[in-house]
Amino acid sequence: xxxxxLTSEAVLALAPDAASAKAAHGLVRPSQWPTLGANDAxxxxxxxxxxxxxxxxQVDLAGPAFRCSCPSRKFPCKHGLALMLMRAQQPASFGExxxxxxxxxxxxxxxxxxxxxxxxxxxxxxxxxxxDPAAAEKRExxxxxxxxxxxxxxxxxxxxxxxRGLGVLDDTALQAWATMARRMVDAQAPGLGQRIxxxxxxxxxxADWPEQTLARLGLLQLAxxxxxxxxxxxxGEQADLRVVAGWPMDRDEVLAHGPREADRWTVLxxxxxxxxxxxxxxxxWLHGERSGRRAFILDHxxxxxxxxxxxxxxxxxxxxxxxxxxxSGLRALLVDTAASAGAARWPATxxxxxxxxxxxxxAGCPWVGLHPVVLCNALPLRHGxxxxxxxxxxxxPLTVRDADVWTLLAISGGRPLNVAAEWDxxxxxxxxxxxxxxxxxxxxxx
Amino acid sequence: xxxxxxxxxxxxxxxxxxxxGPWPLPAGDIGALARQAAESATAPATGLLRxxxxxxxxxxxxxxxxxxxxxxxxxxxxxxxxxxxxxxxxDALTWLLQDGxxxxxxxxxLRIGQAGRRLPERLLPQALELGRRSIALRAPLxxxxxxxxxxxxxxxxxxxxxxxxxxxxxxxxxxxDGTLEQRRAWFTQARRADAAAARERLQAALPELPAxxxxxxxxxxxxxxxxxxxxxxxQLRTDRSREVRQAALNLLLRLPTxxxxxxxxxxxxxxxxxxxxxxRKRWQIDAPAAAAADWKADQIDATRPQSDALGERAWWLYQxxxxxxxxxxxSHTGMTAAELLAWAAGTDWSEALVRGWAEVLxxxxxxxxxxxxxxxxxxxxxxxxxxxxxxxxxxxRDRHLLRYARAGSQPTASVLVHALNAxxxxxxxxxxxxxxxxxxxSKQFGDGVLNTDYGLRSLLSEFACxxxxxxxxxxxxxxxxxxxxxxxxEALLTVERIVSARRALHTLTPRxx
Numbered sequence: 002x003x004x005x006x007l008t009s010e011a012v013l014a015l016a017p018d019a020a021s022a023k024a025a026h027g028l029v030r031p032s033q034w035p036t037l038g039a040n041d042a043x044x045x046x047x048x049x050x051x052x053x054x055x056x057x058x059q060v061d062l063a064g065p066a067f068r069c070s071c072p073s074r075k076f077p078c079k080h081g082l083a084l085m086l087m088r089a090q091q092p093a094s095f096g097e098x099x100x101x102x103x104x105x106x107x108x109x110x111x112x113x114x115x116x117x118x119x120x121x122x123x124x125x126x127x128x129x130x131x132x133d134p135a136a137a138e139k140r141e142x143x144x145x146x147x148x149x150x151x152x153x154x155x156x157x158x159x160x161x162x163x164x165r166g167l168g169v170l171d172d173t174a175l176q177a178w179a180t181m182a183r184r185m186v187d188a189q190a191p192g193l194g195q196r197i198x199x200x201x202x203x204x205x206x207x208a209d210w211p212e213q214t215l216a217r218l219g220l221l222q223l224a225x226x227x228x229x230x231x232x233x234x235x236x237g238e239q240a241d242l243r244v245v246a247g248w249p250m251d252r253d254e255v256l257a258h259g260p261r262e263a264d265r266w267t268v269l270x271x272x273x274x275x276x277x278x279x280x281x282x283x284x285x286w287l288h289g290e291r292s293g294r295r296a297f298i299l300d301h302x303x304x305x306x307x308x309x310x311x312x313x314x315x316x317x318x319x320x321x322x323x324x325x326x327x328x329s330g331l332r333a334l335l336v337d338t339a340a341s342a343g344a345a346r347w348p349a350t351x352x353x354x355x356x357x358x359x360x361x362x363x364a365g366c367p368w369v370g371l372h373p374v375v376l377c378n379a380l381p382l383r384h385g386x387x388x389x390x391x392x393x394x395x396x397x398p399l400t401v402r403d404a405d406v407w408t409l410l411a412i413s414g415g416r417p418l419n420v421a422a423e424w425d426x427x428x429x430x431x432x433x434x435x436x437x438x439x440x441x442x443x444x445x446x447x
Numbered sequence: 448x449x450x451x452x453x454x455x456x457x458x459x460x461x462x463x464x465x466x467x468g469p470w471p472l473p474a475g476d477i478g479a480l481a482r483q484a485a486e487s488a489t490a491p492a493t494g495l496l497r498x499x500x501x502x503x504x505x506x507x508x509x510x511x512x513x514x515x516x517x518x519x520x521x522x523x524x525x526x527x528x529x530x531x532x533x534x535x536x537x538d539a540l541t542w543l544l545q546d547g548x549x550x551x552x553x554x555x556x557l558r559i560g561q562a563g564r565r566l567p568e569r570l571l572p573q574a575l576e577l578g579r580r581s582i583a584l585r586a587p588l589x590x591x592x593x594x595x596x597x598x599x600x601x602x603x604x605x606x607x608x609x610x611x612x613x614x615x616x617x618x619x620x621x622x623x624d625g626t627l628e629q630r631r632a633w634f635t636q637a638r639r640a641d642a643a644a645a646r647e648r649l650q651a652a653l654p655e656l657p658a659x660x661x662x663x664x665x666x667x668x669x670x671x672x673x674x675x676x677x678x679x680x681x682q683l684r685t686d687r688s689r690e691v692r693q694a695a696l697n698l699l700l701r702l703p704t705x706x707x708x709x710x711x712x713x714x715x716x717x718x719x720x721x722x723x724x725x726x727r728k729r730w731q732i733d734a735p736a737a738a739a740a741d742w743k744a745d746q747i748d749a750t751r752p753q754s755d756a757l758g759e760r761a762w763w764l765y766q767x768x769x770x771x772x773x774x775x776x777x778s779h780t781g782m783t784a785a786e787l788l789a790w791a792a793g794t795d796w797s798e799a800l801v802r803g804w805a806e807v808l809x810x811x812x813x814x815x816x817x818x819x820x821x822x823x824x825x826x827x828x829x830x831x832x833x834x835x836x837x838x839x840x841x842x843x844r845d846r847h848l849l850r851y852a853r854a855g856s857q858p859t860a861s862v863l864v865h866a867l868n869a870x871x872x873x874x875x876x877x878x879x880x881x882x883x884x885x886x887x888x889s890k891q892f893g894d895g896v897l898n899t900d901y902g903l904r905s906l907l908s909e910f911a912c913x914x915x916x917x918x919x920x921x922x923x924x925x926x927x928x929x930x931x932x933x934x935x936x937e938a939l940l941t942v943e944r945i946v947s948a949r950r951a952l953h954t955l956t957p958r959x960x
Contacts, residue, residue, distance in 0.1 A: 009538065026542055030943055090538055160492035166462025212452040215459050216506065219499025226497070352511070360508035367504040380519065383602055389515070396515035407572035410602065414568065414595045415522030426507040442569070 007065070011313045012085040014271075014443050015065070017075050017281075021082060028083035031094040037087070038104075039095040044088050045104045048080045058084050059104050061111055063340060065311050068107055076308070119337065144189055145231070148246045151188035152228040155181070155197075159222055167204075167211055175201050192247025196221050220367060240326035241366040250325055255334055259323035262333075264289035266296070267317045267345040269373060269421040270432025272444060279303060285312045286373040286421065286432065287322075287333075288348050295358070295373045296322055296333040310335060314433055315440035317342045328365030331372075347419060347435055350375045352393040359424060371423045378417040381409050390420060390429055398428045405444060409434065412441045451477070451502050455495055467491035472498060477505045523598030528565040528591075536955060537567060539948035544573050549581060550912035551945055553872035555952055556587035562955035565593035575599065575606045583872065585609070585628050622648065627660055635670050642671035650679055658688035665694040672698060677705045684746055696746060696770065697810035703772040710745060711770035712779075718764070719779065730780055732794050734760035735767065745770070761799040768803025773813055776804075784819040791825075798827040805830055812838040821847045836869030844869055845877040852883050859887055860902045863910055870913050881915035885922055893926040897935050904938045911945040916953055919946045 016022035028048060031037060035055060036047040043062055047055040048071075056071040058080040065085070067077035087094060100108075158181055178201040185194035200217035203210055224245050231239055240250060266287040273283045285298045300308050312318075319342045322333035355374045362369055380391040381399065388399040388406050399422075401409060409431065412418070418436050422429040434442035451473050458466035468491050472478040481498040488494035531537055540559075543551050556574075559566065566574050571592065578588045585608055592600065592609055600609035608626050621633040637645035646668065653661055665683060668676055676698070683695035684707065699707045714735075722731045738749035747770065751762035776787055791800040805828055808816050817839050824832055836844045848869070851862045863884065870876055876884070888907070891897070897904055911922050923946045925939060 023545070026546075027940060027944070029538075030940070030947070032943065033940075090534065156493070159496055160490055163459060163492040163495050164462050164464045164490070166458075166460055166465070168460040168462070211456050211460060215452065215455060215499045216503035219496055219501070219503040222493070222496035223500035223504065226500075356511040359510075363504060363508040367500075367507060382519065391515050391519065392512075394515055395512040397512035404572070407599070407603075408569055411568045411571040411595065411599050414598060415520060426510050 007085060007089055007313060007316075009086055009089045010440065010443065011315060012082060012089060014314050015077060015085075015311050016082055017077070017273075019445075021075050021077075021079050024079035025082035025086060028079055029086045029090065031087065031091060034084075034087070034094075036101075037084075037095045038098055038100065039088060039092075040097070040100060043100060043104055043108055044084055044095070045100065046080075046084050046087075048083070050080075056080050057103055059107060060085055061108060065313070065341075066111065066309075067311075076302075077311075115337070144248065147188050148190045148193075148248070149228050149231070151185055151190045151193065152225040152246075154188075155185065155193060156222065156225040156229075159218055159225070162218070167214060170204055175204060189248070190246040192245050193221070193224065195247065196224075196245075223367060235328075237326045237328045237330075238366070241328050241368065244325075244327070245368045252334060255325050256323050256336060259325055259334070261321055261323050261336065262289060262292055262294055262296075263319075263321040264291050264294065265317050265319050265342055265346075266290070266322070267347065268312045268314050269345075269375065270314050270444065271312055272423060272430065272432055276301075283308055284371070284423070286423070288373075288375070290317070290346055290348075293348075295331060296324070297331050297371075297373065298322075298333060298335060313341070314443055315345045315435070317345050329362040329369045330365065331362065331369065344438070345440070347438060348375050350377055352376055352379075352395070371425055373421065374424045374429070375419070375421050376429075377419045379420045380415070380417045381413045381420075383410065390422075390431070397424075400428045400430045402445065405431075405442075409442055418442075451481075451506075455499060455502070458491075458495055459499070463491035463495055468494065470495070470498070477501065524594040526565060526593040526595060528563060528593050530567050530593075531559050531562075531564040531591075531955075533954070535951040539951040540566070541570065542944065543948050544570055544577065547945070547948065548908050548912050549584065550872050550909060551948060552577060553584055553587055554912065554949070556584065556591055557873045558952045558955050558957075560587055560590035561957040563958035564955070565591050566596065568595055571596045571599050575603075575609060578609060579605050582608075586632070587873070589626075589628055589632075619648075622652075627663060630660075631663060631667055634664060634667050638668070638671040642673060643675060645671070646676060646679060658690060661686065661688060662690035662694050665691055666697070668698055669701070672701055674702055674704055677702060680705070681707060692746060700770070700772050700807055701811040703774055707745060708770065708772050708775075711767060712772070712775045714739075715767050715771055715775075716779065718767075730782075730790060732764075732791075732796055732800070734764040734796055734799065736760070738763060742766075757799055757802075761796055764796055765799035765803045768800055769806045771803075771807070772811065773804060773807050773816055784813070784816040785822070788819050788823060788825065797825070801825045801828050805835070808835070808838065814839060814843055818843065818847075831868070833865045833868035836865060837871065839869075841870075841874065841877055845880045848876075848880050849883065852880065852887070859884070859891065860900065860906055863903070863906045867906065867909050867913055874913075875915045876913050878915040878917045881913075881918035882921070884910065885914060885918040889921055889925055893928075895928055895930070897938070898928070898930065898932055904935065907938050908941045908945055911942045912949070916949070919950060922946050 013022050013025075016025065034046045034048050036045075038045050041062070043059055045057070045059040047057055049055045050071065056069055058067075058069040058071075058078075060067050060081055067081035069078045069080045071078055071080055073079065178197055182194035182197040182201070185191065185197065196217065200214055200221070203213050203217065207213065224242065227234065227238070227242055228246070231242060234242070243250065266289055269286040269288050271283060271285040273281060276282050281302045283300045283302070285300075287296045287298070288294075289296070298312075300310075302308050319340045321336040323336050324330055325332045325334075355376065359372045359374065362372060376390065376392045376397075378392065382389045382391050382396075383406075384396075388401055388409075389396045390399050412434065418434045418441065420429075420431050421433040422431040430444070431442075432444050433440065454470045454472045458468060458470055468485065469482075470485075472482045472485075481501040484497035484501050485494035488497055531540060540555055543555055547555070574588060574592070575596065578585045589609060597609060600606035608628065610626070619633065621629040622637070625633060634645060634649065637648065649664055649668070656664070668680070680695045680699050680702075683691055684699070686692050686695065696707075699705050702708065718733050718735065720731055721728050738747075742749055747766045749763065749766070751757065751759050755762060757765055773784070777783065780787065782790060788801070791797045794800065804816065805820070808820070817835055820828070820835060821832060836847060839847075848862065848866045851857050851865060852859075866876055866880060866884065875881070888903075888910070891900075891903070897907075914922060922942055925942065927939065931939070
């Protein structure tokens with residue numbers, strides 16, 4: 002398996018938060034590591050911490066996957082990051098001797114695990130029908146019925162709101178919206194509930210809130226009506242409605258039956274957002290070099306725990322993805338572990354083609370929240386207190402963290418860059434910027 | 448996104464119960480589709496929601512930002528200075544801008560500037576933030592921002608300190624359009640090239656300048672100061688700003704042949720008389736018995752502040768002393784600085800004399816006076832000796848510090864404080880003093896002092912920043928103890944980081960611009 006050494010920036014992009022990155026910098030001191038070793042498959046070291054016994058830190062370069070004997074719940078922990086930083090900055094500090102037993106055993110167990118998972122996958126596909134297909138189907142039918150009834154309810158409620166008018170919405174009226182949202186959760190359609198709450202949150206916010214609210218309610222109406230005639234829709238459209246209702250697709254099902262695409266995928270960027278209650282959401286955006294296809298991989302981690310798979314922005318991986326059935330065809334799962342395949346080959350794009358692709362995806366599924374767009378020759382520009390991205394004579398508003406605004410402007414210097422971003426239909430959240438194949442900027446790296 | 452929505456918004460706002468439609472949906476395919484969806488609904492409200500669903504979907508599909516027709520602002524000019532390299536120095540810089548002590552930041556910026564390099568773009572916002580918070584860092588920062596940094600700074604009001612004229616513009620743009628730091632640098636340069644011409648430029652600019660900038664630039668006349676500057680300084684003695692007046696008076700003290708210090712000496716001369724004693728002649732000093740009418744015109748403040756420790760006559764004497772160059776005392780009495788100090792201690796007016804002398808010394812430094820004062824620090828002098836140490840050239844300064852360190856009469860922490868206070872950022876302690884202090888610290892740490900001496904621990908990183916390059920090896924191998932506390936370990940880790948950052952910085956080769 003080909004492995005590559007990561008640059009300091011790439012390593013830091015893997016840090017779960019700024020504090021970990023900072024702590025890792027403090028450990029980039031070979032003198033604090035009594036043992037340091039590396040071979041083609043892994044990097045390892047023992048770090049003298051506050052305890053008597055040094056921590057054993059190791060990285061499987063195929064992932065990269067991290068493991069450390071320290072008690073930290075961060076993932077990867079500061080020791081893992083520091084080890085990789087040192088590997089990038091001071092390769093001479095690493096011995097070439099054979100890997101100690103604690104490294105070889107872990108690597109072997111990882112290989113074992115991967116094999117077993119593949120086997121499990123194979124047997125599942127081949128001959129492991131659900132325990133009771135009839136019962137499962139019955140449960141599924143029941144849930145669809147509940148959702149459809151809820152959608153009918155919701156339609157009536159929506160019509161009530163519009164019959165009375167948005168002008169009368171006050172806090173009491175909005176409390177009724179929250180009640181309606183809870184009813185959707187009770188009816189096993191939490192996705193509809195979230196859309197009601199998002200619409201309620203937008204009321205009286207911003208000058209254009211009436212049309213924003215109306216647009217949100219219009220899309221809800223569309224979802225309700227589509228649920229009403231679900232039987233007439235394609236499998237992909239039905240799957241999209243299922244997601245809109247907040248009923249996740251079964252991952253094993255997607256892995257087994259989802260359409261597959263093997264490609265050399267460039268990691269365009271990843272966005273990690275703290276959701277409520279210590280839930281971290283990560284969206285990794287990929288671009289298939291041969292197919293030209295875009296994909297995103299959605300993962301969640303709880304309580305600061307890390308993600309199983311690391312994706313290094315600005316590199317490429319050889320991997321097979323299984324796509325969720327959908328009219329937009331963006332979301333995918335990784336079928337097997339991804340093998341790093343060297344540096345990214347950034348796509349060269351035209352803005353019109355990118356937005357044409359957005360339009361096609363919206364046509365396939367109007368409820369897609371975020372679209373990946375790659376904008377070449379794009380100029381970040383401060384305009385009043387907003388940051389814009391000027392592309393092809395059009396101005397796209399950017400949503401960027403405060404610190405990121407200035408690093409983005411600094412690396413641009415008033416000259417165009419290439420930018421990969423998440424587009425929500427109104428604003429762009431940039432993930433990555435590069436120029437001449439050199440990765441210059443990462444979201445949150447400032 | 449208003450456009451098509453204007454058709455639906457009035458009805459959506461007041462409710463379809465009052466405005467059941469039809470609504471003026473736009474012409475074209477999208478409008479037609481929305482109308483068709485609306486008309487097939489059973490109730491007006493549902494119809495409006497359906498039309499909204501069509502418009503929302505189409506808006507999402509069509510959105511690509513408004514047309515931008517305004518001209519684009521100018522990009523940052525190309526940078527003639529190359530970006531800092533190698534990688535090790537960049538890594539060190541990334542760390543020290545974030546977490547390093549100010550003294551290390553100063554050295555880093557200074558060395559990068561001396562090497563003719565500039566900061567990498569990604570670190571510019573952080574560096575500008577440092578400059579915003581620390582005025583002391585601005586001067587070395589300005590040279591390493593490069594065109595890119597100046598361009599960036601111009602976009603944020605609180606980075607205006609760096610938004611002055613760019614290096615590439617050349618000529619006198621730094622003087623006409625620059626920030627105070629840039630004007631000071633330009634003016635210093637101009638004084639070296641042609642002191643008279645520079646003075647005239649300053650004189651012409653003075654009426655427009657705010658007091659703080661006037662005082663700052665007037666003080667810069669110290670470069671290339673000569674008796675030719677007397678007329679301007681004499682005029683500035685009466686400036687409306689106290690700071691400017693003081694700056695002018697301070698500079699006049701460096702011109703013993705100027706009229707103002709000569710008048711001051713002439714006032715003192717009758718008070719200082721050689722009296723014939725029983726065995727030998729002895730100088731006697733007396734304080735003025737009354738304030739004279741012409742004092743005010745010479746900025747002599749006859750009114751003693753109520754809180755002052757000096758009595759009224761002593762205050763008057765002090766006022767006269769602080770306007771008289773130190774050289775006059777030696778030439779008038781034939782005594783050296785050390786002899787004068789010893790003599791003053793035996794007079795009735797020692798505090799007024801010593802306070803006045805110290806003030807003159809800060810305005811017009813003289814090594815023999817500094818040495819004499821530091822060797823026998825008068826108890827009546829409430830100045831910080833470290834400030835006076837700072838007046839001395841490094842070698843002369845270290846003579847005193849080495850004496851303190853060797854005598855062992857002061858704790859190491861106190862010697863360190865003196866040494867560090869007297870060592871301005873961008874300079875290092877001498878090899879001899881650094882070595883002595885590093886070895887002392889190393890021995891004390893081996894004895895476990897670091898675990899208990901909080902004061903010493905907090906000085907450690909500052910010392911690591913100021914130590915001579917030859918002492919870095921000793922600092923890198925400070926003894927570690929099995930029983931060290933976590934905060935000790937952290938302090939030692941910081942020292943290691945500082946040492947490695949400084950080593951990386953010392954690999955940069957200075958270049959003459």
